[in-house]
Amino acid sequence: MISFLLGAAGFVLMTVALALVVILRRPAEVDHMMAAQLLGTGGGAILLLLATATETPPIVDVALLLALFASFAAVAFVRSAPGQESEV
Amino acid sequence: MEVSSVMNSSEEQGRPAEPPVTGTGILGSAISRAAGFFAFWLALTDANSGDLAAGLAAAVAATWASLRLMPAEQWNLNPVKLARFTLHFLRQSIVAGTDVALRALDPRLSLRPGYVVYQAQLPPGTKRNAFCAVMSLLPGTLPCGSAEGNGLTIHCLDVAAPVVEQLAAEEALFLRTFGGAQRND
Amino acid sequence: MNLALDIFTVSAVSAGALFFLAGTVGLLRFPDSLTRLHALTKVDNLGLGLVVLGLLPQTNGLFGALKLVSIWLLVQLSGAIVTQLIAGTVRRRGSNG
Amino acid sequence: MTIFAVFDIGLVVLILGIAVSTIAARDAFAAVIGFVVYGLLLSIAWVRLAAVDVALTEAAIGGGMTGMLMLGAVARLRFAGGNDISISLPVRFATAVLCALVAAGLAIAVLSPPDAIPTLAPMVMENLAQSGLGNPVAGVLFVYRALDTLLEKVVLILALLGVWSLAPDSVWGGIPGLRVYARRSSTLTFLAQLLPPVGIVVAIYMCWVGAKEPGGAFQGGTVLAAMWLLVMIAGLKRVPSIGQPWLRPLLVVGPVIFLAIGLAGMVLANAFLAYPPGYAKPLIVAVEVALTLSIGVALGLLAAGPLEQAQQQ
Incomplete structure (x- = not known):
């Protein structure tokens, strides 16, 4: 079971890595803004899998903070995106 | 006061008069929100009995903030x-x-x-x-x-x-x- | 009993991982920013939901399970709102950003 | 090769890749996004290094708060037309050399450790029970290195004073120039109504759990600061002027209580910042609660930036 959960965490990490490469290589800034959200879901899944696999419940708290700050970062990105102030 | 200033002008025109929320309505939504936050606390701390007092404080603080940010409304929940x-x-x-x-x-x-x-x-x-x-x-x-x-x-x-x-x-x-x-x- | 739970975990977590893969494929193939946002929100949320569902039998006790579910709810809720914010930014600038 | 090793190598490759792309980004906004992603990924790396306390701090500070500070700087640069300033080649070269030197120094320190790594960890674990705490990190921070922790909090206030002192005299006591969301958005308002109460519960949980498990005042305070900033960005509450009567007491309450308990220790326990036997845990929890509030206010005001408007009557 432990190696299965770790393998799943590794698999999700791989898909997150691929998605990050795709997002960050695109020219449009809005694509970059999706990166924080991607880590909120993908990073959360990886951490929850690690917490169960290594039987370390405090890791679940890291997932909680990651979810909270990923959405905070996404709001900050949207707020400070270039061109935002010209549209007041 | 500050909440209504958030709506932009087009939204303000479409905004109807809020149905008046009675005192019991406010109390009711305060209790249900506090219960929700306390349940969240129980989930976070695994319902450890030593943490319950801090959980009550957390639920009260969160409910206070919640009522200030989002005033009680009439939600007829069944x-x-x-x-x-x-x-x-x-x-x-x-x-x-x-x-x-x-x-x-x-x-x-x-x-x-x-x-x-x-x-x-x-x-x-x-x-x-x-x-x-x-x-x-x-x-x-x-x-x-x-x-x-x-x-x-x-x-x-x-x-x-x-x-x-x-x-x-x-x-x-x-x-x-x-x-x-x-x-x- | 234990074996049945383990099989449940393996299948739900695998399904979740596949959804993460599908979300990444969507990000790669979809033609514009808004359609890519659909891929990111809906597919990844479902992926995380399935991973959480699969991990539920492995947690100790009801409250441990509740904690996982509340993290998923938090991600789902804030994701649903943040996506609309990003989508609004895209719409104002035209789909090509 | 175990499955752990495969996972770790993949993670390290990803983090290095993001780091390189952050350095190589031509646009400041893209670079900040890269940095935030880097911080969030680093918190997974700290988890793998079994440093959950650091992972929590990294997710909060590296992923959230530093990104917010740098986005503020980017916006300010753009407003001032700073994006057009071209940096001359020698300056770029000097910057690159300095960064490379720092990186090389760190690499040497990490890659050639002494044969016997000096550690006090066994002694900490032996004596931790005396303090009544369960989290060794909290034990070190509040029992063995309490002076460092106290000074760290004072530094935060000094940093804030530094930011405030950037303002011209005419607006002293006025309102920080936090840029609120340009268009009033009911979507953002909704998020700022729902998320902060949840964040308050998480912040109190972080502060409370810090005594026995990973967590603590810094993580909790950062969550509070982020939630406060979210409410201000959405325009639900105004950015307060720094002359507000409630603001300055909150800012110093943590360090002041810490200092008071430290001074009391000179009388009751014969040393500065020593705790009377049997009272260590309740005193430390009290300090943590006060510090959480102070850190939250200080970080929120740091991110809100220098003063820009005079106080409105």
Whole structure:
């Protein structure tokens, strides 16, 4: 079971890595803004899998903070995106 | 005072007079919010008995902030209807995820993306915001701002699908579940 | 009993991982920013939901399970709202950003 | 090769890739996004290094708060037309050399450790029970290195004074120039109504749990600061002027209580910052609660930036 959960965490990490490469290589800034959200879901899944696999419940708290700050970062990105102030 | 200044001018015109919330209404929503926050605390601390006092403090602080940020409103909640709506919503969000996943994996990439304007019945306010959040998890739709009148601009993956009819059905269900804040202007 | 739970975990977590893969494929193949946002929100949320569902039998006790579910709810809720914010930004600038 | 090793190598490759792309980004906004992603990924790396306390701090500070500070700087530069300033080649070269030197120094320190790594960890674990705490990190921070922890909090206030002193005299006592969301958005309002109460519960949980498990005042305070900033960005509450009567007491309450308990220790326990036997845990929890509030206010005001408007009557 432990190696299965770790393998799943590794698999999700791989898909997150691929998605990050795709997002960050695109020219449009809005694509970059999706990166924080991607880590909120993908990073959360990886951490929850690690917490169960290594039987370390405090890791679940890291997932909680990651979810909270990923959405905070996404709001900050949207707020400070270039061109935002010209549209007041 | 500060809350109403948040609405932009077009939204302010469409904003109906809020139904007066009675003292018991405020107390009721304070109790239910506090119960929710305390349940969240129990989940966080594994219901450890040594942590209950701090949990009460947390629930009180969170409820105070919540009432200041989002004043109590009349939500006629019925547990049976709520459960039915939750099940429906869960099923729809599974359908939504599967739908997009299949489109992504489909070699032909069957997409006809575009915008649709949906005239919402719900006036601007907390309930409409909640409905927008529900919509963004429904199959193929993603609200991205307000349009003329009481309209919402919706981005769809497939404009040929009967999006407006689907959304009207979803909104009707939402109204039946959470109480209809009908436009009274 | 234990075996049945383990099989449940393996199948739900695998399904969740597949959804993460499908979401990434969507990000790669979809033509514009808004359609990619659909892929990110809906598919990844379902992926995380399935991973959480699969991990539920492995948690100790009801409250441990509740904690996982509340994290998923938090991600789902804030994701649903943040996506609309990003989508609004895209719409104002035209789909090509 | 175990499955752990495969996972770790993949993670390290990803983090290095993001780091390189952050350095190589031509546009400041893209670079900040890269940095935030880097911080969030780093918190997974700290988890793998079994440093959950650091992982929590990294997710909060590296992923959230530093990104917010740098986005503020980017917006300010753009407003001032700073994006057009071309940096001359020698300056770029000097910057690159300095960064490379720092990186090389760190690499040497990490890659050539002494044969016997000096550690006090066994002694900490032996004596931790005396303090009544369960989290060794909290034990080190509040029992063995309490002076460092106290000074760290004072530094935060000094940093804030530094930011405030950038303002011209005419607006002293006025309102920080936090840029609120340009268009009033009911979507953002909704998020700022729902998320902060949840964040308050998480912040109190972080502060409370810090005594026995990973967590603590810094993580909790950062969550509070982020939630406060979210409410201000959405325009639900105004950015307060720094002359507000409630603001300055909150800012110093943590360090002041810490200092008071430290001074009391000179009388009751014969040393500065020593705790009387049996009272260590309740005193430390009291200090943590006060510090959480102070850190939250200080970080929120740091991110809100220098003063820009005079106080409105």
